[in-house]
Amino acid sequence: MPDLLQTVGFSPIRKEGAAKVLGQAKYVDDLSFPGMWFGATVRSSIARGRIVSITFDPAIPWDEFVIVTAADIPGQNTIVHLTHDHRCLASDRVNHPDEPILLLAHPDRAVLPAAVAGVHITYKELPGVFTIEESEAPNAPAIWSPAPADHQHSTQKNTFKTYLMESGDTSNLDHIFATADYIVEGEYRTGAQEQLYIENNGVIAEYSATDGVTVHGSLQCPYYLVHALELVFNLPEEKCRVIQTETGGAFGGKEDFPSVIGSHAALLAMKSGHPVKICYDRAEDMAGTTKRHPSRSRHRTAVSKDGKILAGEIDFALDGGAYATLTPVVLSRGTIHAPGPYHWPALRVRAKAMATNLPPHGAFRGFGAPQSIFATERHMNKIAKVVGLSPEELRRRNLLGIGDHTATGQLITDTVNMQHLLTRALDESSYHAKRAEFARTNPSSPIKRGMGFATFFHGAGFTGSGERRLNSLVHIELTPEGRPQILVSATEFGQGTNTILCQVAAETLHLPYEDVLIAQPDTSHVPNSGPTVASRTAMIVGKLVERASQSLRNTLSPYLPSTSETSTTPYTPAEFRSAALAYLAEHGTLVASARYEAPGDILWDDESYRGAAYPAYAWAVYVAEVAVDTTTYSATCTDFYALQEVGKVLHPVLAKGQIEGGVAQGIGYALYEKCVWQKGHMANNQMTNYIMPTSADLPPIRVAFEEIPSVHGPFGAKGIGELPMDGPAPAILNAIEDATGIAFTEIPLLPEDIFERMTSTPESGSEDLEPTNAGPYFSETTA
Amino acid sequence: MTQITLTINGETKTIEAPPMKRLLDLIREDLHLTGTKEGCGEGECGSCSVLMNGELVNSCLVPALQANGARICTIEGISTKGRLHPIQQCFLERGGAQCGICTPGMILATHHLLEKYPQPTLLQIQEGLAGNLCRCTGYTRIFDAVQQAILKTQQPTNN
Amino acid sequence: MRSNPSHYELTTPATLEAVLDILASDLGPYTPIAGGTELMVALGAGRLATRKLVSINHLQELRFIATTPETLTLGSGTTFTDLRKDPVIATDFSLLSQAASWTGSIANQNRGTLGGNIVNASPAADSLPALLAYEAELTLVSARATRTIPYAGFHLGYKKTILRPDELLHSITLKRDFREYAHYARKVGTRNAQAISKVAIAALARLKDGLIQDIRIGAASLRDRPIRLTATERVLQNQPITRETIAAARAALTSETQPIDDIRSTAKYRAAVAANLLEEFLHQLKP
């Protein structure tokens, strides 16, 4: 008999879904507090220099405004992430365009833009650096140095962080390279990417001398902001309260950045004595907030003539922007994912993150892994070509299997079979059949079609010892009505946190999904269950919810009817409720908890960069079909197939939605989304000019799962949030190589780039397409 | 300031506002209907979509005075007495709403599409929704929701 | 929102005549606003310089499509949606209905007007190459006078036109002469939908005995204004479609265009793709 209360593996309606489709969900800009003012930010117009003077346009009635400068900060002028180098407001010098210098508040939102324009700042400009190459050049100006409070930093100029990850027989590296049949080298690059959540960053802050600071906002990690506020206001944790409002997309873009805008609004609230709302408009959000780190990867690989990888050297570099923010962690994840799901007998990865005078780059879904995986998966195709094997066969000879060790020395115990995943993916995507067909049709067609794929894995949870440090805590309480309510700082921003955590609790408590509640994340009420990042919510927080639910059930067991252990329905929902009410009548309240316990076999050494980097990995093979139009040089992804092993799928509809959304962002990353930088300022900071895919630009995205339950997550679940960002870009560029014969190495790959290569490569497009007189006659930027 | 009279979700209202105020702000600030969202303010994202005299428009690009005398329908006017419209029901069931910020606009665009083409092809759906950007879903589940809504709205209803 | 709307004035005179009177008065200058899909973007971005606006969106006098057996006349207030729906445009002027269909999104097409597209005078505007190919005539009205001019002479430079401050664009007239012509239109934008064109071509041609008897090519984003590629047309006139003519036409196109590098594309790319589009059209023409 099917269990009517079973919810895990089914797709119940999203918890906050009805409010969303009715337009009733309240996002931060939908809220208004009595006496609320509005805030705005005055930003630097140059990339690097000293502030010489600040004057105020006399035409503006400044007495109506509240103005905050760095001098008004009661605590430290620092936005704390991992380091203390990032100032809350610039005071004497600026290090990137659009850096916040002054804050303004006024009761009337409409007067703020003119006031911002009425603050005139002059600078003594200093030379800036805008790329990894400029930053690492021996004669580069020193544009960044660590804050005195930070000890663990690199001593190299302009360098936020370096890692050295070595695996296998590295002492013998030179010899292996000297004797290998082939040495394959390649350089690969990825660009910055805007998260482009459709709801911009926004917060409302309140201040009271007795209660401290309260910030309501669109954010992922309430406790990150709490800790930032503690420092800026010099207040204890209990006087810094953060409440997450409904959040209209985040993707990492509301992980570290809310610490900035939240602190700003709180400073204005303190000085004005009013609640203050700051909601950026699109142009400000795009120009002023974090992006995905641009990267450069250099691979050098020793390979035998039968296609076995013998040794590798990978240099991985990130452009971190002007301040460190979360860069060291992004670099770490990128480093650990650089080897991919392959066996490396000897490997050395050198990684570094460089400072530039761009706005600080920050978290974005994938967190460094999409960058390094792009390089590795392109490089695997290059190796295949050099050795004379198919991309498939080359991978088959090097893929990790059960019992192998990853490059960090972690023993693969997951019962995953990448060989099988690869077979299934290529079959179900008709990879071979389509390649054969395209080989026939391409020669006579102006549209060149091709197939490509990527094989990869993505670690779930914080890297290495991260989860131990986070030491997450989860509560489940009983409401006065006897309903269980989950208390976590894990936030919902579209991925389905509310829903899957309630499913886990419902299934564990043998209750209908509808009976379980989840509280709005409010740090005065919910414990710190860690940030909502790193594909950790389902696996890590979900497991804690499962354990807390078990504990709740155990506590209530004396009040529940005693049934046999084997019964699938030990009690009815009504019996649970009366047990809960009976308990409450006797004891007043009930809060059950669970705290993270590191599995005994998950050990990591930060010094040597070795050990179990993640408790579990999601494994995937993504296959892309592309069409390259030789009339317009544009590449389109025409079909996409995504197969992954992510443990038990808790909610198939949400899980597919996550994969599809991630693939769409990955397609944008590969083919459309380019940040155009002009002296560090994002010049295309409008949705019109930053091109994300519309509904008419995406192929059918076909999603398939293999479900092998993992011991680490609730009911066998692992994380899936970031995985789908990793595969599309390399799969697409591999497909473009298949279609055109041209090995592109850089994303975003725009038609202009394809044009340059197609028309400069002798074997293709031999016509002389050089325009004789191409001159800048007009500016179209305002067209 | 100018007097602007319009019918919003069936109710006639008169408001004093600057004539060049964006209809979007009039709806959100003066009429206190916050289901209509601002994603870009440049006509690009469709989060601010409303129906104006039955036509889909971006309310961030409509001066308030041009809506004088118009019939406006926002997301709040799509459901009847808290009962979900079939389109809303399908978005809910099919996973068409993730973070939900694009959803009100997406539902209005769908409504407009199904008025125009009761049986749209996938291409027509793709075109009809191309002015509504969604960063979460990759649109697949939205197409699915719309196709489900086609079936549902085909069934005779009593409204 | 980077402007303060209370700094702007907007009036809605009831009739065309009243609008023209306001434009002619010394209370101005007034800027007409039709669908607002250009001006409201400027307002939102804080770069709408003009403070006095007069709405023409509600004027039924400007929103019409009139056909005779010889001509089609479009009121300047015709929206892109109106254009797409009209059966005569679909059959006789498919370049125009195609251009309308790829202008912005459905919501933009419901509001944006052909008149606004013309007067806004963006070099990247989508419907203008078609109007050039069809040799449209414009009727301009003011309180003082009405004048009819060939559209080809309307643009003076980047976003500059011959329109006087007291004038409105009243209507656009096309001759229904193109049934025998092959039509070609292609827009290369930044993506498939809701895209600003990097380069676009709208062209018409008629062949007789294997020779190009008449050819008209309109193009966007290749100069500071939408242009007719007259030098290219001359090269092709009375020619058969051979490798040589195609090469000569490509060279002529290159010589008469001056595309630019900007945040959306590069000059080299635009020039090359424009030539490719032309070549694609010529191949399609081959008997």
Ligand SMILES: Cc1cc2nc3c(=O)[nH]c(=O)nc-3n(C[C@H](O)[C@H](O)[C@H](O)COP(=O)(O)OP(=O)(O)OC[C@H]3O[C@@H](n4cnc5c(N)ncnc54)[C@H](O)[C@@H]3O)c2cc1C
């Ligand atoms: C998101 C978005 C996407 C877009 N995509 C495209 C696209 O793909 N292709 C494209 O070509 N355009 C596009 N546009 C631009 C715009 O929609 C068109 O240019 C449209 O035709 C403008 O018409 P309107 O009536 O809305 O203009 P308005 O903004 O009302 O006016 C534009 C200009 O024309 C003047 N004007 C308008 N009518 C008259 C008249 N009758 N007499 C005298 N002056 C007049 C106004 O004073 C103003 O200077 C897009 C715009 C947006 C916001």
Ligand code: FES
């Ligand atoms: S806010 Fe109006 S279209 Fe984006």
Ligand code: FES
């Ligand atoms: S659901 Fe988040 S933008 Fe569409």
